[in-house]
Amino acid sequence: MEKIPIGKHVQGSRNSIVKKKTVVIQGLGFVGAAMALVVASNRDDLYDVIGVDLPSNAGVIDKLNAGEFPVRSSDPKVSECFKMARKRNNFRATSDQGAYALADVVVVDINLDVHKGVRDEHLDTSYSVPLDPFREAIRSIASVCKQDVLVLVESTVPPGTCKKLVQPVFEEEFQKRNLSPEFMIGHSYERVMPGPGYIDSIRNFYRVYSGIDEKSADAVESFLKTIISTEEYPLTRLGSTTASEMAKVLENSFRAMNISFIQEWTEFAEAADVNLFEVIDAIRMRPTHKNIMKPGLGVGGYCLTKDPLLASWSSQHFFGAKHLPQSERAVEINDQMPGHTLEHIFQHFREGIANKKILILGISYLPNVGDTRSTPVEPVFAALQDRKARLVLHDPFVPFWVEHQLETCSDKEALAGDYDAVILGTAHMTYFDDGLLHKILNANKPMALFDPHGAIPDTIRAEFPQHVFKITGRGDV
Amino acid sequence: MEKIPIGKHVQGSRNSIVKKKTVVIQGLGFVGAAMALVVASNRDDLYDVIGVDLPSNAGVIDKLNAGEFPVRSSDPKVSECFKMARKRNNFRATSDQGAYALADVVVVDINLDVHKGVRDEHLDTSYSVPLDPFREAIRSIASVCKQDVLVLVESTVPPGTCKKLVQPVFEEEFQKRNLSPEFMIGHSYERVMPGPGYIDSIRNFYRVYSGIDEKSADAVESFLKTIISTEEYPLTRLGSTTASEMAKVLENSFRAMNISFIQEWTEFAEAADVNLFEVIDAIRMRPTHKNIMKPGLGVGGYCLTKDPLLASWSSQHFFGAKHLPQSERAVEINDQMPGHTLEHIFQHFREGIANKKILILGISYLPNVGDTRSTPVEPVFAALQDRKARLVLHDPFVPFWVEHQLETCSDKEALAGDYDAVILGTAHMTYFDDGLLHKILNANKPMALFDPHGAIPDTIRAEFPQHVFKITGRGDV
Incomplete structure (x- = not known):
């Protein structure tokens, strides 16, 4: 395991001696790895960054420690961020979960997967959402973290997860540890896109955030302001973590549904001898219809293929309400x-x-x-x-x-x-x-x-x- | 019946003596009445305009002839257009279908309705689209019109109607009349909105058009250029009348579906104690998500409540293809x-x-x-x-x-x-x-x-x- 330099006293950019805070990123996948770089290369050199992933991801950890980005990217800013972090010597990756004990802030960037084709007998859905791996990952933080840690969940989760899963796990672990519950929990979702704007899709883009209480939301806001260009891309605070969790899956469901919608028109156009592309170009002249989608092969990636299901599952599982048939159907149509x-x-x-x-x-x-x-x-x-x-x-x-x-x-x-x-x-x-x-x-x-x-x-x-x-x-x- | 002044010789705006063309508007409803005014008040005083409606609509006809607009509107341009037409003495309304014989251009602005709740046994749909009234209206033009008339269909119709209904009726009637088929048929849809921008929603807005052949499309283009500000709002020509008929019902179906989509999220938000309005405001920060809809009471008006059904019906009836389940379902959800x-x-x-x-x-x-x-x-x-x-x-x-x-x-x-x-x-x-x-x-x-x-x-x-x-x-x- 890499030696982790913590608690260094450094000359801050505001000409005062400040103790650097430690930010631990949980999960070094497509989002977490980029997030780690963005935090490490923050404008004012405020943080020591530790990326944590599972021992099974040793390859990724080794790469990051060697200054190599584990995701193939055409974004030149990736290497710029790395250079900055190397110069500052403020970024290390590890599989040691003990790192959470050092964190002032933990950013949760692990995946919460949907198992398509695996029935949830209880909810009568054709897919299931196993929460246990996510719960255990949260527990690994709660069981060792500082009393006043800020946990910022960036993972896309079923709306309600921060209040109904993350917070209870923290309460449980803190009780075991005889700590008063001073932890702070927030949610803020990324809108990371692969490609040449990879880093900017974190640093220079709108962000939505929230906290389980006012103090948590304030802490998230302060943290985000240090890593995102919030003057140009103002933050939006929502009234609850469930609201921002919902915003994430809703915006992706909206897109998934707009793609699925055009599929039946694709087949109609073929039957009617019409060039649907020119029809859609004509429709896009209307400002209100600019984002109508064009035909395509299908939908890929990690978000649009599952987020509508997370929403529908949450409605049923967390809130005992109805499923979301149009959103579910959008995923089915896109998959087909x-x-x-x-x-x-x-x-x-x-x-x-x-x-x-x-x-x-x-x-x-x-x-x-x-x-x-x-x-x-x-x-x-x-x-x-x-x-x-x-x-x-x-x-x-x-x-x-x-x-x-x-x-x-x-x-x-x-x-x-x-x-x-x-x-x-x-x-x-x-x-x-x-x-x-x-x-x-x-x-x-x-x-x-x-x-x-x-x-x-x-x-x-x-x-x-x-x-x-x-x-x-x-x-x- | 009003005396209809036709074939006046007037001093044209280009300082030449031109014979004014006669434009007959078929249908003086919400769209036709406004279209008649826009044509009559065209910049260069090119047309005599006759509005034709059924004797059962005598009230509308009388009002128009008295210089009163039959649709309540807050748009001041309505009375401006009327003043212009009065001054030019170039606009009359009538129920005499003989007027079609005078037309150089007939603009079809009649309704083609969907009967919800009336099963189409043949197609196994829960709604039907009776074509007979529309067919007979077209026949009333074809049976008396000039040999080289331009028929411009503006009605929202099941895609395929110009080729599979309007053109065959004209061929049939012209054969009966021993005329060579010199008629021209085009389609161009309006995007008329009630309210203060009523007239401008015709005159100053993007238009899509097409013809059953090149000559027809050219004739439609020439006509539209005289009544619409096409320099500011360029025209879009599509490859076939079916394509522009499809564009109209697709853009309205897109909107209907975007409204229906948010309904299941409305119920989810209520169950999850979330303020969906603030969630949607946050999502709308993304340029690609600007038109995600907000919760509402429901959907009204003449277009969004039926156009998706026209499309699905057309796919089945005119092209023997599949129905459009998402588009149909959007109407059902909105109705409920x-x-x-x-x-x-x-x-x-x-x-x-x-x-x-x-x-x-x-x-x-x-x-x-x-x-x-x-x-x-x-x-x-x-x-x-x-x-x-x-x-x-x-x-x-x-x-x-x-x-x-x-x-x-x-x-x-x-x-x-x-x-x-x-x-x-x-x-x-x-x-x-x-x-x-x-x-x-x-x-x-x-x-x-x-x-x-x-x-x-x-x-x-x-x-x-x-x-x-x-x-x-x-x-x-």
């Missing part, structure tokens, strides 16, 4: 969405897909980013593999697809195909700007191109009329 | 939404509502406007009337509630209550700005206030703590 592109593929290869050579361009769930969490390319890949297609994978942002333990091919290999079809899994700009798609079309016999994103420009279609283009949501193609 | 506020009311009056004196403030479906079409206040009114409540109605914008043949009361009468409850049916600004609500609270014994819009400010709640406030979507009240 890749099936629509698969239908196009199967329809094209009526004689069967076995032994067809198919190039999948893009694996990431978002364009221009290497992030394969719950990518909708996965079910397409799996279904084609099941049917014995000969698949070639290409993604400049994903050299190695961890979930499938597969290496993707180089540009040169992608070109050498003799393919029966190309599927645009992710509409990375590089496929068009750097002309890879154009080269592939030039190098191949006439074949089928499946574009669920409507990303292939009409100019390419016009140039290669002997190829078959199937663009989801474009009945007119 | 007033039931939630009624639940609050019944819950409060557990001992029964008979003989309770209840003031309903606001009947219109939109604030600051007198428009009672499909207002969600109606089911609340009906349910309370059924249960023998003593109801008092107030709406400064609706002196007479046509659908119920009821006069609403004056401010003075509204004050004189001794009410058991007040329901804020419509959040007209005047209730707060002019202090009527404040005066009512002062003049009454402690009572219950039901606010499904979250419009009553916290300051009023603080000032009258002895009253019971029940705000939909605010579990914290």
Whole structure:
């Protein structure tokens, strides 16, 4: 375990001798790792930062301690933050949960997962939300922390979790420890996005926060002000932790539902010979309709694929109220969405897909980013593999697809195909700007191109009329 | 019947002698009447305008001919347009369908209704869309019109109507009349909103248009450019009439669905003791989430209450494709939404509502406007009337509630209550700005206030703590 420098006395930026506070980040995943960097590189050098993760994540811990960011990112600010932290020598990662004892602030950035397909018998849902791992993680803090610790939960949780789970666990542990309950608990959710704005999606973006009481909310506010540009992006305080927990899952459910909504219109447009993309461009002229979504392959990532279920589960489990059928249904529809592109593929290869050579361009769930969490390319890949297609994978942002333990091919290999079809899994700009798609079309016999994103420009279609283009949501193609 | 001046030779704005074209507006309802005025008052005095409606609408026809607008409107531009038309002497209304014979352009602004609760046995839907009245209206044009007429359909129709209904009727009638099919058919939808921007919602707003062929689309474009400020609000041409018909019902379905989505969160927030309004304000800080809707009483008006059904019906009837379950469900949820506020009311009056004196403030479906079409206040009114409540109605914008043949009361009468409850049916600004609500609270014994819009400010709640406030979507009240 790394030696952790704590309680150093340093020359503060306000020309006074201040004792640096210790901030411990629980969970060094996609959010926690970035949060740790942002806290360590705060403007006024106020904190020593310790990142804690499980021993099973030793790889991540080692990387961070070596100054290497564990998430592949195109954001140059990641290395800037690292440089700053190295210079200050104020950031270490560890698997030792004893670190929580040193914390003035603990930021909780662990995942709280939904198990899809695992029935909750009690609530009669087709998914379940096991709270135990989260509860035990909270207990690991409460059982050793300082009496007046501030616990800031950033994890996306079922609304009600801070009041109905975190606070009771703290009360229980503090009672065992014969401590008066001076702890403070708050909730504030991040809106972290992968890609080139990774660090700024924490540092320079709006934040919502709350506390289980006034004192907690005030403490969260003071802390956030030291790490976020709150003058430019004012904080919003909500009346309860349940409110800010709800805000997080509501904003993601709103987006998930807007995506799912367009799926039935995609199929309608195809039946009616309409180009849904031009229809949506026309609708987006209205300021009130700017965020209507376009057709796509499906929904990936960690948030939109589960947050609506966390909400519905909370309504039933924590509050004995009704489930949220539209929000649940949005997740179902989005999960099934890749099936629509698969239908196009199967329809094209009526004689069967076995032994067809198919190039999948893009694996990431978002364009221009290497992030394969719950990518909708996965079910397409799996279904084609099941049917014995000969698949070639290409993604400049994903050299190695961890979930499938597969290496993707180089540009040169992608070109050498003799393919029966190309599927645009992710509409990375590089496929068009750097002309890879154009080269592939030039190098191949006439074949089928499946574009669920409507990303292939009409100019390419016009140039290669002997190829078959199937663009989801474009009945007119 | 009014004498219709046609074919006048006038001094055109471009200093040449031009024969004015005749534009006939079919349907003088909410849209057609305003469209007629906008066309008649076009910048360059290019048209003679004839409005045609059914003999059963003689009242509207007489009013228009007398220079009185048949729709109550706070828009000062309505009378400006009238003055202009009077001066030009270029606008008449009539019930004589012979007028279509004079038209260079016919603008179709009649309603195509959905019959909710009337099963379509063939499609297995719980609603039906009778096309016959619309078809006969189109036939009344096709049977007498000029050979090269331009028919511009502005009505909201099931996508596919221009190609699958309007065009075939014209072909049939032109064959009967031994005319070569030189007619042009286009579609362009209005986005008319009642209220102070009534005229500008036609003249100064984005337009989408299309034609059944290039010639038709070009003709629509030329016509629209003469009546709409297209330099400031550029036109968008879509590839087919089906596409622009789809755009209209899609943008309204999007909105209907965004409203329905928030209903399940409203109930969740109430169960979880959360103020959903502050949660939504926090979410709206994100530019991508600006149009997430707030809780409300329900959805009214002519569009959002039926357009999603037109779409789903079209997909099945015209294209043999699937229905649109999310869009259909949005209408169902919105239709049931007033039931939630009624639940609050019944819950409060557990001992029964008979003989309770209840003031309903606001009947219109939109604030600051007198428009009672499909207002969600109606089911609340009906349910309370059924249960023998003593109801008092107030709406400064609706002196007479046509659908119920009821006069609403004056401010003075509204004050004189001794009410058991007040329901804020419509959040007209005047209730707060002019202090009527404040005066009512002062003049009454402690009572219950039901606010499904979250419009009553916290300051009023603080000032009258002895009253019971029940705000939909605010579990914290």
